[in-house]
Amino acid sequence: MKPIELDKLDLLTLTILVNLYEHKSATHVSRMLDIPASKISRCLHTARLIFGDDLFIRRKYGLVPNDYAGKIYPIAKEIVDCAKHFNRVNSAEQLHHRYFELTFPGMIAHAYPRALMHAIKVHNKNIHINVSSWSNHSLETLTNDHHAIILCACKDPDEIRFFDQKLQVEVLATLNRQYLLSCKKHPVLKQEINLETIAKYPFINTFIGVKAPILNPFQEYCQSHNLTLNTEMTITSISSLFEYLSDCNSLAITPYKAVYDMLDDDSGIHACQLSEVECERIFQVVEPLKLVMVTYPTADNEESIWLKKKIRELTLELV
8 A cells, every 4th residue: 555645634634534434424524514515525535545545435324434444543533632732722821711622422412512502602601612422432532631521321330430540420311211213104103113013123223332332222122032133233423323214124212302302394204202111121121321421520620610510401401
């Protein structure tokens, strides 16, 4: 493979690569970074020429990173994260400003930023936030930036502490409500919806844990009851998930009310809350996942205390 021409590799291209890898949707990345779709395409084309590799494979539900993209992602992620420290140099000179890196699970990463920015404006706070979606590299952010705030789903808070004993882990919510997602014309909607009928269709997992994908409680239930379930793939980006589900027979289950609330007639997706009876069947044998907030306890200041308080309040509304 030819040497990489580093002088042609710019920070914007790396930022786009990182976000495409995490979200697998050029449309979503374009909206998130406020960059025209044509610019996303040009930067991806440039990256392919520089690295001498396609990097991503186009599928009907988005862009799927190949093995080579998986190798360069951690390096690109580290460079992009390090570059963000320039903002903190500026904030050190202007002490009335505070910059925070916030990470949320991909399924609800859309829900928090707008609400937080509104609260920041209403309360006249000099706070600047940068939001990214959870990946299994996210905890490394706290290693470089003790002021970062991370929300993620896990089975046990000790999973987070095993990564770093110094981390403070606060349980914000127990994820015991379950919402079924499908296309609006899915055949399951014409049947009695229970765990057995759901298991007849291909399933999409939407969770990534600290080190690897973690099982949805429904997947664990099927394992414990020897119920055959075809898990097609893991998709953690809400936009990619909706694109995929809108034109297939697959199903997904999410515990997040914010996903249910965002659906409208134009989304092409149907959502319904599983009955208490079906949820009880799952959680009689499986422990529900928990949404936790991960921070460094020594990084508290007036702004971070206010921001964490606001995240707790929003979690009650969104989850």
